[in-house]
Structure formats: C-alpha cells, structure tokens
Amino acid sequence: MSIDTAQHGLVEHSHGAGAEAAEGALDRFASFDVDAHEVPRGREEEWRFTPMSRLRGLHDDTPLDGSVDVSVDADPKVAVTTVGADDPRRGTSTYVPVDRPSARAWASAEKVVAVDVPADTVVDQPTVLTLTGRSAEQGAAGHVVVTAGRHSKSVLILEYLGSAALADNVEVVVGDGAELVVVTVHDWDDDAVHLSHQHVHVGRDATVRHAVISFGGDLVRTGTTLDYAGPGGDATLLGLYYVDAGQHIENRLVVDHNTPNSRSDVEYKGALQGKGAHAVWIGDVLIRKQALGINTYELNRNLVLTDGARADSVPNLEIETGEIEGAGHASATGRFDDEQLFYLQARGIPPELARKLVVRGFFASLINRVGVPAISERLMATVERELAVAEELAAQGA
Amino acid sequence: MSNLEIRDLHVSVETEAGPKEILRGVDLTIESGQTHAIMGPNGSGKSTLAYSLAGHPKYTVTSGSVRLDGEDVLDMTVDERARAGLFLAMQYPVEVPGVSVSNFLRTAKTAIDGEAPKLRTWVKDVKESMQNLAIDDAFAERDLNTGFSGGEKKRHEILQLELLQPKFAVLDETDSGLDIDALRIVSDGVNRFTANGDKGVLLITHYTRILRYIKPDFVHVFVGGKIAEEGGPELADKLEEQGYVDYVGASA
Ligand SMILES: Nc1ncnc2c1ncn2[C@@H]1O[C@H](COP(=O)(O)OP(=O)(O)OP(=O)(O)O)[C@@H](O)[C@H]1O
Ligand SMILES: [Mg+2]
Numbered sequence: 001m002s003i004d005t006a007q008h009g010l011v012e013h014s015h016g017a018g019a020e021a022a023e024g025a026l027d028r029f030a031s032f033d034v035d036a037h038e039v040p041r042g043r044e045e046e047w048r049f050t051p052m053s054r055l056r057g058l059h060d061d062t063p064l065d066g067s068v069d070v071s072v073d074a075d076p077k078v079a080v081t082t083v084g085a086d087d088p089r090r091g092t093s094t095y096v097p098v099d100r101p102s103a104r105a106w107a108s109a110e111k112v113v114a115v116d117v118p119a120d121t122v123v124d125q126p127t128v129l130t131l132t133g134r135s136a137e138q139g140a141a142g143h144v145v146v147t148a149g150r151h152s153k154s155v156l157i158l159e160y161l162g163s164a165a166l167a168d169n170v171e172v173v174v175g176d177g178a179e180l181v182v183v184t185v186h187d188w189d190d191d192a193v194h195l196s197h198q199h200v201h202v203g204r205d206a207t208v209r210h211a212v213i214s215f216g217g218d219l220v221r222t223g224t225t226l227d228y229a230g231p232g233g234d235a236t237l238l239g240l241y242y243v244d245a246g247q248h249i250e251n252r253l254v255v256d257h258n259t260p261n262s263r264s265d266v267e268y269k270g271a272l273q274g275k276g277a278h279a280v281w282i283g284d285v286l287i288r289k290q291a292l293g294i295n296t297y298e299l300n301r302n303l304v305l306t307d308g309a310r311a312d313s314v315p316n317l318e319i320e321t322g323e324i325e326g327a328g329h330a331s332a333t334g335r336f337d338d339e340q341l342f343y344l345q346a347r348g349i350p351p352e353l354a355r356k357l358v359v360r361g362f363f364a365s366l367i368n369r370v371g372v373p374a375i376s377e378r379l380m381a382t383v384e385r386e387l388a389v390a391e392e393l394a395a396q397g398a
Numbered sequence: 399m400s401n402l403e404i405r406d407l408h409v410s411v412e413t414e415a416g417p418k419e420i421l422r423g424v425d426l427t428i429e430s431g432q433t434h435a436i437m438g439p440n441g442s443g444k445s446t447l448a449y450s451l452a453g454h455p456k457y458t459v460t461s462g463s464v465r466l467d468g469e470d471v472l473d474m475t476v477d478e479r480a481r482a483g484l485f486l487a488m489q490y491p492v493e494v495p496g497v498s499v500s501n502f503l504r505t506a507k508t509a510i511d512g513e514a515p516k517l518r519t520w521v522k523d524v525k526e527s528m529q530n531l532a533i534d535d536a537f538a539e540r541d542l543n544t545g546f547s548g549g550e551k552k553r554h555e556i557l558q559l560e561l562l563q564p565k566f567a568v569l570d571e572t573d574s575g576l577d578i579d580a581l582r583i584v585s586d587g588v589n590r591f592t593a594n595g596d597k598g599v600l601l602i603t604h605y606t607r608i609l610r611y612i613k614p615d616f617v618h619v620f621v622g623g624k625i626a627e628e629g630g631p632e633l634a635d636k637l638e639e640q641g642y643v644d645y646v647g648a649s650a
Contacts, residue, residue, distance in 0.1 A: 338455065339492045340492055340493075340494045342452075342454055342455070342476060342492070343488070343491065343492035343494065344494065344497075344502070344506075345475070345476040345477040345480070346452050346453075346476055346477075346479075346480055346485075346486055346488075347502075347506035347510075347558065347562065348477050348480035348481045348506055348509035348510040348562070349477055349480075349505055349506055349509045350477050350509065351475075351477065353505065353509070354477075357494070357497050357501075357502070357505065358494065358496075358497070360496060360497070361494060361495055361496020361497040361541070362495075362496055363496070364496040365495060365496055
C-alpha cells in the first residue's frame, strides 16, 4: 500500500484506470464507471431521505444532453475557460464519483469550465461564475474545476439560477499555502432539481473556506467531500439554507482527515417553514490513523419556524487514531427560543418583529463567517424575503 | 400620576406532577413616586411575581388581578404590557445572539414610543446613558447580552430602564452579582430614573446592601408566595440583623 493512494478517502476500486488502492474501514465506494453504481431506489443509506420520484431521472438514465448557460465576471488575472472533457485538469482534485448521478455527470459532461488562479497571485475581486438553466424538462450534466495556485489568494462565487435538472461535479484544488474562498449559491427557480457533488482537495498549509447557500429549487442535494493533499490544511465548511413549503434541501458532507495537523470546522445552519419543507444534513468526519494532531468540529443547527416542516440532522465521527487535538460535533433542531422572544417582547417589541430579529440573528453570524461582503447583503436580503413568507403563513394560520 | 395595583394574585407553574401554586394571594399597590422593596428568602416566589407581571408564558395566573391605571394588565400580551409602561429588569437577562445592542435598543425604543427616535438625540442619549453606567462604547455593537458578565448584564438592564423610561419598573435582584462599585453605578442609575418623582419602582432583593443606595419608601417581606409583613425602611434594618429565620420558621 503506498501512502499516496491510501490518502484518498474515496477510493477507486473497480474498472477505472490506475492502481487499485487498499480500502480501509473508512472508505466509501467510488467509481468512474456509471454501471458500477446501481440505480438507487431510495432504501439505500445514502438515499433514504431523498424523494426519488422528484429526481427527474438524474439518478437513473435520463439523458443528460441539455446544458446550462455559463457567464463569468472575473478579474483579468483569473483565467476562466471552457475546455473539452479530456482536459488534464479534470480529476486533479483526486475525486472519484461516489454515486451514480455524480458518475453519470462525469461521463456525460462534454465541456468543463476551468477556473485558474495563478500561483502567488492575490485577487481582490471575487470571480463570479453564473450557471443559468433554461428548463427542468431536459437533463443536463456539468463540470467545473477550480484550481487555486500555490500561495494565491482569491474568492470564487458559483451561482446557480433559472430552471434545470442538473447533475454536476465541482472540483476544487487548493494549492499549497493558498487561501481560497468558494461560495456556492443555489438561487434556482421553484422547479429546479440539482444533484451536485463538490470535492475540495486542500494543499499543504492551505486555507479554504467553502460555503453552500441553498435558497431555491424543488430538490437540491449537494454532496461535499474534502480531503487533504498534505499536512497543515485548514478547512472551514459553512452552509446556510432556507427551506420553504414542499422544498427538499439536502447537504451531505464527508471530511476526510487523511493527513496530520489538519483542521476542519463545519457549521451549517438552516431555517424551515411551510408544509413539506424538508432539510437533510449529514456530516461525516473521518479521522484516519495517520491523522495525528488534527482538530475538527462540526455543527448543524435548524430552526423550524412552522408546523409541517422537518429537519433531519446526522453528525458522525469515525476515528481511527486517539492522538487528536480535538474532535467534536453538535446538532440541534429547535423552534424559536421562547426565552429570547419573551425578552424582546418584554421590551415592547411585537412578536413578529421579535421573530424577525431572532432569525436574522440566527443567520447573521454565519453570513459574517462566509465573509464575502459582495454577497452578505444579498444573503441577508434573501433571508428577509423568506421571512416575509413566514409571516404570511403565520397570518394565514391565525 | 399612575398606579399599579396587584390584588390577591395567585400564580402556578406547570410541573411534571401537575400545576404547582407559587404565588398565594399577593396584594400590593405602587404609586408613581414610590419605591417598594420586596425582600425574601430563596424560592419564596419573588421572580415569579416579577415574571407574572411581565406576562411570561410559563406562569399561569389562576386568580386575582393586576391593573395599571385601571387597565387590566393580565389581559395584555407581553409587548403590550411593556408599551403600557411596565418594565422588568430580569434576574437572568437572556442572551440573544446576532442581535446587536444598538439595534435592539433602537427597535425597543421605536416600539415603546410608537415612532423612531430622532437619530441625533438618540445617539447622544445612548452614549450618555452608557457613560453614566460605565458601559464601554464597544458594547453597542456586541450581541445582546451574549457573553456579557453577570454584572455587565445587570448594567445593561438599567441602561434600558433609562432609555425606555417606563412608568413602573420591577427590578429582580438587579443587585446580586455586583461588586461594590457596580452596585453604586447601578443604584445611581435607578435614582436618576426616579429623580423626578413620577416613576414607581418595585425593587426585589435578597440582601439589604442595595438599600444603602436606594432608599425604599416601603419594605415588604415575601415568604411562601405572599407578603408576610410590611413596613417602612426600618423593616429592612430588622431583616439585616435577624434574617428571615422568624418568617421561614413560621411558614414551615
Ligand atoms: N417550572 C417550575 N417547576 C417547579 N417549580 C418551579 C418552577 N418554576 C419555579 N418553581 C419554584 O417556585 C418557587 C419560586 O421560585 P422563584 O424563582 O419565584 O423564587 P425567588 O424568590 O425568585 O428565588 P431566588 O431568591 O432564588 O431568586 C421555587 O421553589 C421554585 O423552585
Ligand atoms: Mg428570583
């Protein structure tokens, strides 16, 4: 067993090219071969929360021959190009598809959007990549590879708009010593279905802040996997979701502490309102034998604002070494904190406004942590818009 | 001039074993310009009285009445009571992450007055009150009560009292957890509040030391969910010497 292949948490062990890697207890099944992944039926552990009938066949064999429009707003120092599927940058994150939709997207994507931040370059202006779908009636596949060069410093915003049935893979390669912020914003129209997989490969002593913001769409399921290319990597994984009636928002994370002295800090926060609003958060952290002196913490908090909404939250730590600096997780799903509401109301603030203050407050610290001023205001505005919906629901119920 | 009239107030809380009566017939009338001290041992129901006046949902009034200038307070929602002129400085102020002190103060002031305060005078008033209470400027941008020390929380309650200018203030053990300097600062704040003689105060305390700084007109000894004895300031001196032993013994 070579150290090199054993590092990868997601191990290719079927028909793909390259050496077979030894599979440890912490390894998940992964393969480029679509047929190696059985069509999920919904009873599988990975799919048990997902409403399969609403996937528009992305998991099965709906053709993925549609496309989404790509538009770019970037500093000239950042190269954003559309290249063919045979581009050598594809796969550099070491990602191997972990499920059938991801494998299908990999096989079907004809174009790859490559974002390259040159080494030793500091870019202040966020790179904004906007992917706009035209219709949810036709399946589409996508692929994005983001490469942050050694010691570069930059921000990428990836936003999804419009309507689509999209399966895609996003690879994020953070070079040694680089600092990268990647924010994904799902601002889909109501009928969009999106199965997304993002893999982040963190270089030696690199720092990455990764955020997934989910507002729109009928069903948005984002898998985020992260591992380390060397020791000393520092990853912050943030998420914010606001789930309305009938919406399904699912976030699945696997942080693979496969190197020593790596750090991960996961914080996902969501609010839910309306009948059939469903949020799922699964946070797996793997700490391998060689991952000495690591530190990890993961937190998921859900605020259920009305009856009929449901949040599933499953944090999970799998530890193979005892020599870690710190590991912990917490998950809490609750209604409004009555004591907070009482305190605000006892100062004359009407209940609706008190609730608004508390919800804004619930998300404010997270939005601060995302730390991208260009989108902070927009996120807060969206939260406020969503809150107005909650007030309407409350008014109707009353 | 206003008055707050509590008549034969009975209050229970829900427990696993069913409702438990905590207040057993409280009678008390406060006029503007008066300061009443309520003193009593732990668990005697002082906070229950305070929370019941403010309308905390945990407490159920089973009988009796509370009137503010004749208006039925028990019929009002929590925020209506505050807008009607009642203020409760809590024994344990609640942390509200994500809501800044300055945003909270402005929102509360707007709600109480029914209109937004004039920006320039408001900023000046807040600054001045914060200085009076030795609260650092930086607190304005901190999350409400979040991570504040016990003493800092208490000083913020009095800051709100000064800025919101209610008719009647219930101060639930505002003195506990304060060192001697903070105690003086907080007492000065309360005395500024009552200086014009148009405010009423119900000062709940466990210890007599705050009564060196805030002079009560009336002292009520609270035991077993009701008032066991009342008198003038001299009653506090008696409690200082003898403690609650007499009363607790009697009620047990
Ligand atoms: N939810 C509850 N369930 C059971 N008992 C309760 C509940 N809430 C209050 N009590 C009881 O009611 C009594 C009065 O409590 P309260 O907090 O009003 O006392 P207090 O006089 O303010 O005491 P302290 O001096 O410690 O602040 C106590 O015996 C307390 O344990
Ligand atoms: Mg008390």
